[in-house]
Amino acid sequence: MLVTSRKKNPQRDDNAFFPRWIRQIKYAWQNVFNDCKQHIFATLLTIIVIAISIVLPTISYLLWKNANEAAHQWYPTPNLTVYLDKSLTQQETDTLVSNIKQYPEVADVVYLSREQTLEEFKLWSGFSEAIDLLDENPLPAVAIVIPKEEAKQSAILHAMQTEIVQLKGVSDVRLDDSWFTRLTALTDMVKAIAWTIAIFMMIAVSLVIGNSIRLAIFARRQTIIVMQLIGATEGFILRPFLYSGMFNGFVSAVVALILSEIFIFQIEAIILNVSSVFGTIFTIDGLNWDEALFIVLLSTIIGWLSALVATKKYLKMTHIA
Known part of the structure; x- marks a missing residue:
């Protein structure tokens, strides 16, 4: 009886669902x-x-x-260029830059003094000798606003431009995003x-x-x-x-x-x-x-x-x- 049952087990296994499905x-x-x-x-x-x-x-x-x-x-996201009033003192300038940094859309603010903007203009314009003939520095201090990754959209940047230009001590805010658009x-x-x-x-x-x-x-x-x-x-x-x-x-x-x-x-x-x-x-x-x-x-x-x-x-x- 044991031999007979052993012989029938392989047939039962072959007729099971999984082996039949594999076949x-x-x-x-x-x-x-x-x-x-x-x-x-x-x-x-x-x-x-x-x-x-x-x-x-x-x-x-x-x-x-x-x-x-x-x-x-080749074309990074455009930044906001904030032109500061020439009459601002250094303390007022630091306070204004600190206030701009408090905006939730701002990642960082790079400040360039009037002397630094003058040197940048001389370097890139090629008019260094003509600039030296002037009695005073005609260029204002500049704060370059770098937006956060989620704020790199034309609508958000324009809204920031509208808000920052209303701050006391800000002469103008430029956003050149035509190429970006x-x-x-x-x-x-x-x-x-x-x-x-x-x-x-x-x-x-x-x-x-x-x-x-x-x-x-x-x-x-x-x-x-x-x-x-x-x-x-x-x-x-x-x-x-x-x-x-x-x-x-x-x-x-x-x-x-x-x-x-x-x-x-x-x-x-x-x-x-x-x-x-x-x-x-x-x-x-x-x-x-x-x-x-x-x-x-x-x-x-x-x-x-x-x-x-x-x-x-x-x-x-x-x-x-």
């Missing part, structure tokens, strides 16, 4: 790989089309990412274009995967009918097509990442030549590991969802399921 998964993946081998040319074309559809928004994102970094590197608008435009391209390309990826799954269903229509006649469940029938969509999305994403790195490598030398003209060194950054993993996961999920929708739809249309 179904292996069967589904074998069908996916066998279908790829039988239709290798059509599979490659599908993967290439999907990869190109993924590359376009990826390159657009890289352009926006590097343009945004270049904007912060244009640069922000330009980067926002690139970001909007990248998102628009990404949305259209995700729709294109879904349509391509859905169409390939639809063709696979019609090619295996008779096989599906036989599987239903012998009692195969809907999940067992759908699983190979779902895995096929995931496979196409995953492989296409990997190919798209390779093509994106090739694009970065090709234009990096050109960007270095252009940045050297502006007197700076700017390197192109590619995708980091988090961004690459996100693209792969997103493409795989889109492939699975597209295959699920297409399979459900066309199985009902053909009255198989």
